[in-house]
Amino acid sequence: QVHLVQSAGEVKKPGASVRVSCKASGDTFSTYGITWVRQAPGQGLKWLGWISNYNGLTNYAQNLQDRLTLTTDTTTNTAYMELKNLTSDDTAVYYCARDPSFRPPSKNWFDPWGQGTLVTVSS
Amino acid sequence: EIVLTQSPDFQSVTPREKIIITCRASHFIANNLHWYQQRPGQSPKLLIRFSSQSMSGVPSRFSGSGSGTDFNLTINSLEAEDAATYYCHQSSGLPQTFGQGTKVEIK
Numbered sequence: 001q002v003h004l005v006q007s008a009g010e011v012k013k014p015g016a017s018v019r020v021s022c023k024a025s026g027d028t029f030s031t032y033g034i035t036w037v038r039q040a041p042g043q044g045l046k047w048l049g050w051i052s053n054y055n056g057l058t059n060y061a062q063n064l065q066d067r068l069t070l071t072t073d074t075t076t077n078t079a080y081m082e083l084k085n086l087t088s089d090d091t092a093v094y095y096c097a098r099d100p101s102f103r104p105p106s107k108n109w110f111d112p113w114g115q116g117t118l119v120t121v122s123s
Numbered sequence: 124e125i126v127l128t129q130s131p132d133f134q135s136v137t138p139r140e141k142i143i144i145t146c147r148a149s150h151f152i153a154n155n156l157h158w159y160q161q162r163p164g165q166s167p168k169l170l171i172r173f174s175s176q177s178m179s180g181v182p183s184r185f186s187g188s189g190s191g192t193d194f195n196l197t198i199n200s201l202e203a204e205d206a207a208t209y210y211c212h213q214s215s216g217l218p219q220t221f222g223q224g225t226k227v228e229i230k
């Protein structure tokens with residue numbers, strides 16, 4: 001049973017970068033991938049991208065691929081999401097979730113989800 | 124991009140009532156459609172995968188059906204704890220997308 005714990009919320013200024021971590025426990029890390037999803041205040045869910053914990057291959061949402069970097073550290077079973085050049089439109093709760101796919105493209109469901117990390121972008 | 128359109132956007136129901144939430148895809152997605160429940164202040168929780176496969180621990184009053192472009196999530200005999208927003212999600216094509224959500228209120 002996989003359990004995901006995310007880093008604490010952050011407040012950033014426009015133009016800055018943010019890095020959110022997602023530490024996994026409970027199953028062999030390399031046998032699945034991690035998907036990242038965000039939810040702006042009062043809004044729905046948006047898929048950001050996926051990374052394989054097996055080989056580090058990634059898929060990104062096209063509108064973010066210039067600013068978004070997903071990585072994993074198999075020594076600590078931790079996935080990371082870095083988003084650069086933040087604007088107020090990036091204010092959202094960011095979720096990581098286990099994705100059973102470890103080879104691209106992911107065609108799978110997401111379960112479980114981390115508790116979410118609120119990233120606030122404000123001057 | 125595959126667009127998922129849910130209906131209704133909002134529904135207010137009484138306990139023990141039945142509700143059907145529909146999700147229509149803009150393109151054929153076979154059975155690559157999943158349903159999540161998000162209670163206020165919580166992370167989404169997977170209820171149904173691949174259109175009709177219930178997840179372990181999910182109450183039997185939740186069921187899913189459909190294939191191709193039209194899908195349903197049925198909740199029989201609603202309980203107070205079912206107050207939440209429900210999202211469909213397609214994994215057939217990139218980018219993966221979600222429906223806009225259906226908020227269910229219990230009267």
